[in-house]
Amino acid sequence: MKKTIWQPMVLGLVLGSLAGISMTTGLTFLTPGISTNAIGFFVTLLLLSAALGGPLAGIIASTLMIIISALFGSPEMKAVITIPAIFWSNVLMLGMIETLAGFGYRFIYEHLKMPARLLPWAGIVIVYYLLNSPISITLQYFLLGDPLSEVLPEVLYSYQTYIPQAIFDILITSLIFIALPARYLKPLWYERKPSGTQNEDI
Numbered sequence: 001m002k003k004t005i006w007q008p009m010v011l012g013l014v015l016g017s018l019a020g021i022s023m024t025t026g027l028t029f030l031t032p033g034i035s036t037n038a039i040g041f042f043v044t045l046l047l048l049s050a051a052l053g054g055p056l057a058g059i060i061a062s063t064l065m066i067i068i069s070a071l072f073g074s075p076e077m078k079a080v081i082t083i084p085a086i087f088w089s090n091v092l093m094l095g096m097i098e099t100l101a102g103f104g105y106r107f108i109y110e111h112l113k114m115p116a117r118l119l120p121w122a123g124i125v126i127v128y129y130l131l132n133s134p135i136s137i138t139l140q141y142f143l144l145g146d147p148l149s150e151v152l153p154e155v156l157y158s159y160q161t162y163i164p165q166a167i168f169d170i171l172i173t174s175l176i177f178i179a180l181p182a183r184y185l186k187p188l189w190y191e192r193k194p195s196g197t198q199n200e201d202i
Contacts, residue, residue: 008053012060020068051105054189058098085143
């Protein structure tokens with residue numbers, strides 16, 4: 001198996017397990033109103049997985065986190081996540097957004113050097129949250145047969161709860177990118193160009 005495949009798989013399994021642990025050990029809490037809107041450290045781990053491991057790592061990490069939460073979460077969390085409509089809507093939503101985050105990070109890696117990457121990366125995190133609620137809430141309302149007229153108020157409410165989480169994720173992931181040696185910032189699914197013109201930090 002190619003290194004650009006098995007390394008992202010391993011990273012996705014490790015960070016997905018850590019994200020699942022953060023969901024099930026009280027480091028994550030559910031906000032009132034939208035029972036599936038969870039706030040915690042797990043998003044930071046998913047973002048790092050998608051950035052450094054690419055779409056494959058992001059999808060593995062997010063799916064594993066949801067499975068761990070459904071199996072080992074608190075009774076309140078398990079009661080929500082194990083609802084088929086909510087389980088699968090979260091799997092689909094996170095899979096799509098993690099894929100976009102992986103491609104986004106690879107694009108800025110190829111075109112910018114540190115610390116210039118941090119600003120567009122912050123933009124990727126903001127887009128992550130802007131897309132999160134509309135996709136997941138619309139899917140859940142549709143699958144549960146709830147009136148879609150209630151989607152917009154729920155989405156707007158969720159954005160209020162996401163503001164501190166987004167700031168936290170931007171800060172922590174940026175600090176990690178600054179602290180890591182340049183060779184560890186390269187996406188694991190990134191194949192070296194034969195011409196040797198890839199954008200490496202000095």
